[in-house]
Amino acid sequence: MSRTKVERLLNLTAALRSTRRPLTRDEILQRVPGYPDDPESARRAFERDKDELRSMGVPIRVEGLAATSAEQVAYRIVPEEYVLADPGLDAEELTALQLAANAVKLDGVGGHEAFWKLGVESPGPDAPVDPVAHLRTDPRLEPLFGGIAEHHSVTFRYGDVDRTLEPHRIDFRNGHWYVSGHDVGRGEGRVFRVDRIDGDVRVERDRAFEPPVAPHPGLVDPPWRFGGDAAVTVDLVVDADRAAWAERHFGGDAVRARTPEGTQFAVEVSNLAAFRSFVLMFLDRAEIVAPPAVRDDLVAWLRASLDGSWS
Amino acid sequence: MTGRRTTANERVRRLLSVVPWIVARDGPRVDEVCERFGMTRAQLLDDLQIVFLVGLFPFTPDQLIDVVIEDDRVWIRLADYFAEPMRLTPDQGFQIVAAGAGLLSVPGSDPDGPLARAIAKLAAVLGVDADDVQIDLGEAEPLVLGSLRTAVADRRPVQLDYHTFGRDVRGVRVVEPHRLSARDGAWYLEGFCRSAGAPRVFRIDRIDSVEVLDEVLETPIHARSTDPGAPYVPAADEPRILLELDAEAAWVVEQYPVDAVEDLGNGRRTVRLGVSGEAWLERLLLRLGPHGRLVEVEAPLDPMVASRAAERILRRYETSSSGD
Numbered sequence: 001m002s003r004t005k006v007e008r009l010l011n012l013t014a015a016l017r018s019t020r021r022p023l024t025r026d027e028i029l030q031r032v033p034g035y036p037d038d039p040e041s042a043r044r045a046f047e048r049d050k051d052e053l054r055s056m057g058v059p060i061r062v063e064g065l066a067a068t069s070a071e072q073v074a075y076r077i078v079p080e081e082y083v084l085a086d087p088g089l090d091a092e093e094l095t096a097l098q099l100a101a102n103a104v105k106l107d108g109v110g111g112h113e114a115f116w117k118l119g120v121e122s123p124g125p126d127a128p129v130d131p132v133a134h135l136r137t138d139p140r141l142e143p144l145f146g147g148i149a150e151h152h153s154v155t156f157r158y159g160d161v162d163r164t165l166e167p168h169r170i171d172f173r174n175g176h177w178y179v180s181g182h183d184v185g186r187g188e189g190r191v192f193r194v195d196r197i198d199g200d201v202r203v204e205r206d207r208a209f210e211p212p213v214a215p216h217p218g219l220v221d222p223p224w225r226f227g228g229d230a231a232v233t234v235d236l237v238v239d240a241d242r243a244a245w246a247e248r249h250f251g252g253d254a255v256r257a258r259t260p261e262g263t264q265f266a267v268e269v270s271n272l273a274a275f276r277s278f279v280l281m282f283l284d285r286a287e288i289v290a291p292p293a294v295r296d297d298l299v300a301w302l303r304a305s306l307d308g309s310w311s
Numbered sequence: 312m313t314g315r316r317t318t319a320n321e322r323v324r325r326l327l328s329v330v331p332w333i334v335a336r337d338g339p340r341v342d343e344v345c346e347r348f349g350m351t352r353a354q355l356l357d358d359l360q361i362v363f364l365v366g367l368f369p370f371t372p373d374q375l376i377d378v379v380i381e382d383d384r385v386w387i388r389l390a391d392y393f394a395e396p397m398r399l400t401p402d403q404g405f406q407i408v409a410a411g412a413g414l415l416s417v418p419g420s421d422p423d424g425p426l427a428r429a430i431a432k433l434a435a436v437l438g439v440d441a442d443d444v445q446i447d448l449g450e451a452e453p454l455v456l457g458s459l460r461t462a463v464a465d466r467r468p469v470q471l472d473y474h475t476f477g478r479d480v481r482g483v484r485v486v487e488p489h490r491l492s493a494r495d496g497a498w499y500l501e502g503f504c505r506s507a508g509a510p511r512v513f514r515i516d517r518i519d520s521v522e523v524l525d526e527v528l529e530t531p532i533h534a535r536s537t538d539p540g541a542p543y544v545p546a547a548d549e550p551r552i553l554l555e556l557d558a559e560a561a562w563v564v565e566q567y568p569v570d571a572v573e574d575l576g577n578g579r580r581t582v583r584l585g586v587s588g589e590a591w592l593e594r595l596l597l598r599l600g601p602h603g604r605l606v607e608v609e610a611p612l613d614p615m616v617a618s619r620a621a622e623r624i625l626r627r628y629e630t631s632s633s634g635d
Contacts, residue, residue, distance in 0.1 A: 002317075009319065009323045010361065011364075011365050013327070014366065014393070017393075018391070018392045031367075031368035033370070052320060056400070057397060057400030057403070083395045084397060084399060087429075087432040087433050087435065093426075093432070096429050097426065097430075099426075100410045100415075101411075103413075104414050113328060113403060114404070114406055115407075116328040116332070116348060117328055117403070118399075132417065132493060133414075133448050133493035134494045135446070142401050142405060143401070145402075145405040145439075145444070149437050151438075168443065170405075170445070172409070172496075173447045174496040175495030215443075218445060242474070248450050248516055280594060280624075281598070283590065283593060283594065283597070283620055284623040287627055287631065295628070299625065299628050301600050302624055304601045305596075305597070305617070305621055306625075
């Protein structure tokens with residue numbers, strides 16, 4: 001049974017791929033063997049086949065008059081959309097790609113198909129490469145990436161609001177995926193955490209956008225610089241035995257002075273809550289020195305907690 | 312791939328790659344094709360039987376794909392429409408670009424090397440910029456990561472200056488390293504900790520310095536105990552707490568593995584979770600502040616830890632004055 005279906009799907013692809021003009025469904029049913037005699041069953045089988053081929057990435061184009069009547073619609077596959085443009089990878093580059101795919105495993109994404117297409121040898125079963133990293137993935141990354149590649153807007157629901165986004169880039173940070181771009185509804189750049197998207201992401205194929213002149217910079221900043229508070233420079237002292245850990249997060253540029261007791265940092269902050277949360281990770285081994293408002297905010301937070309939460 | 316029935320979908324996808332590959336070559340050997348596409352001989356021959364039947368209306372011999380198997384080599388002709396490989400789908404493109412970007416982000420990788428060049432070329436074909444996908448596998452000091460890699464490769468023990476986060480103590484550990492890996496945004500070293508006399512996992516961003524020791528380990532490095540892909544799960548014997556959280560504190564559920572969540576309405580909920588150490592609990596409660604309340608605490612945890620930690624911090628602020 002599976003054999004006849006494979007045969008029919010390949011014949012359908014061949015017919016659509018070799019035709020110069022788009023074919024109507026009736027023409028296709030005449031030319032491709034294996035469809036049921038009953039017209040209604042044949043129609044349903046064809047629709048299923050078409051969807052199945054599309055799910056494999058076969059770009060079946062719908063052409064012809066407006067789809068008011070199914071008979072006026074015609075289908076074909078055009079070479080520019082079907083054929084893999086040769087990226088011109090040399091042997092060394094292909095090997096590097098293969099190594100990367102073995103080293104960085106995207107959970108839930110599998111198969112060597114992409115590498116077959118590119119001409120990379122499939123790894124023999126005797127050559128297991130230890131993965132260096134595991135990245136959890138999300139099914140919504142595919143349409144988001146598709147939107148970036150094809151410059152199509154995407155729509156989804158986020159924070160109880162329907163969003164239309166011109167997606168520019170995808171970031172993976174702290175174990176989470178983020179998509180950033182131009183939020184059409186709000187008229188400004190936004191970053192969304194992909195796992196907080198509510199439901200599916202739709203690619204709006206009829207809503208193309210111009211490649212951005214100034215793409216969204218994405219999630220370049222640590223959490224305390226990722227917010228709407230007025231930017232301030234905060235002076236922070238971290239005890240010597242925790243200073244190396246702090247420096248890894250603030251960066252060497254933030255160091256103002258090193259003493260035997262500790263290191264002084266000057267940190268740009270535009271999200272006070274995120275900064276406070278981070279400073280508290282140091283328990284009593286760090287202290288906000290200035291400005292007074294930020295220092296007082298931490299003190300007030302601790303007092304409020306003492307009064308309310310833990311008694 | 313053997314032992315399991317391949318679906319029609321998988322077979323079509325595979326054939327759309329196998330056929331162009333054979334067309335482009337002058338009679339590759341059957342086992343060469345099998346090896347490349349991870350198929351058994353029987354699978355390939357069965358698939359080629361189908362290709363014999365594929366062609367164009369009216370399916371006269373000159374309109375059918377010509378498959379010749381001779382002297383254990385295979386030729387495919389008259390398949391112009393399958394002569395070229397199909398474009399990459401968005402998920403395939405994403406898979407390769409993300410894996411490449413991930414490996415490029417590892418400290419010490421060559422930003423102008425073959426991988427970077429390959430990603431740039433591929434991105435151009437896919438219609439994206441090479442930096443449209445950015446992967447940060449986790450904080451890691453290049454020097455620390457570099458030393459640990461050397462140690463794993465050369466099978467040498469390391470002396471770590473390590474910050475045990477859960478108990479907020481810093482100390483020196485001697486570890487026989489087994490492997491390095493990144494997951495969920497952080498790098499980890501797995502190994503046998505001589506100081507503890509047991510296998511341990513160390514977060515690399517909590518290692519301040521590494522010294523690779525001269526000794527060469529005899530035991531095979533492959534004595535692995537844990538699955539690097541598995542997320543951290545608190546040990547069953549860790550004491551549990553029950554927290555009541557306001558809507559603002561939803562991040563706790565996302566950041567930590569919790570045993571149970573109960574929805575109280577209006578975004579409020581209670582969660583039960585394991586505690587790896589007193590300092591860990593202090594941090595959690597301090598960060599939650601007024602948005603979380605400790606409802607139950609299992610011994611030996613002290614319900615007053617957070618209050619005492621808050622008082623310690625406040626004392627520091629009271630005994631010093633603001634900087635300006």
